[in-house]
Amino acid sequence: MDMVERTLDQQTTIELPQRSDAPAATGYMHPGYAASLAEFGTPRELPRCGGWVLERSIPGSEAQDAMGCYPVFTCHHWERLRADIAELSGQLVTVVLVTDPFARVDKADLEGCFDFARPFKRHYIADLTVPFQDFASKHHRYYTRRAWHDTEVEVCEEPSRYVREWIELYSHLVRTHNIRGCGRSLRHVSTNS
Numbered sequence: 001m002d003m004v005e006r007t008l009d010q011q012t013t014i015e016l017p018q019r020s021d022a023p024a025a026t027g028y029m030h031p032g033y034a035a036s037l038a039e040f041g042t043p044r045e046l047p048r049c050g051g052w053v054l055e056r057s058i059p060g061s062e063a064q065d066a067m068g069c070y071p072v073f074t075c076h077h078w079e080r081l082r083a084d085i086a087e088l089s090g091q092l093v094t095v096v097l098v099t100d101p102f103a104r105v106d107k108a109d110l111e112g113c114f115d116f117a118r119p120f121k122r123h124y125i126a127d128l129t130v131p132f133q134d135f136a137s138k139h140h141r142y143y144t145r146r147a148w149h150d151t152e153v154e155v156c157e158e159p160s161r162y163v164r165e166w167i168e169l170y171s172h173l174v175r176t177h178n179i180r181g182c183g184r185s186l187r188h189v190s191t192n193s
Contacts, residue, residue: 025050028074028100037069040181046084051075053095068097070181078105082113101125 025031034043034052041054044066051073053066066088075081088095095114099105101123110117126135133141156162173179 025076028069028072029076034069040070041067043069046075046081048080048084049075049077051081051084053097055092058093063093064091065094065096066092067095068099071098072100073097074100074103078103078109081105081109085113 027033029050029052031043031045031052034045034054037043037054041056044053044055045051046053052069053073054069055064055066057064085095098120099110107117107119132144136144
């Protein structure tokens with residue numbers, strides 16, 4: 001996963017192409033997800049790549065910047081991100097993104113889009129075709145066994161029936177761990193059930 005930032009100080013004009021090849025937006029790419037984070041900035045679609053950013057006012061200034069949607073920025077067409085970022089030049093001071101760790105993009109591609117790109121957090125991915133004991137430490141195996149005995153998992157056929165309970169549990173997590181910013185938001189959760 002990389003954090004990328006671009007200082008935008010050049011005016012660039014690019015015509016928007018018509019996109020008929022865009023796959024259906026789901027998850028973090030869905031406009032509704034970006035809209036659910038509107039308390040943190042105004043959602044703005046990046047039309048070529050199919051991703052979203054949140055535009056924010058910079059306190060004490062008339063300038064604006066943008067950040068990727070929490071927790072990760074993702075898009076349909078990484079190869080088109082450069083054109084979308086170039087178009088923002090002259091409109092925004094900076095754009096900051098944390099890329100999806102499973103994105104089909106590498107550091108060189110991101111460095112071509114941004115003035116600054118660096119690894120943000122290290123993520124580990126387990127190959128589930130390999131036995132658990134071959135990649136998990138003794139410590140993790142102990143806590144996995146313990147959790148297995150102390151946890152009950154149930155498939156909910158109608159998850160919306162449990163929204164109020166989920167909000168109560170998540171609110172406890174927010175208080176207990178002092179979660180701030182986008183991770184704290186429950187704005188996108190509907191209690192109309």
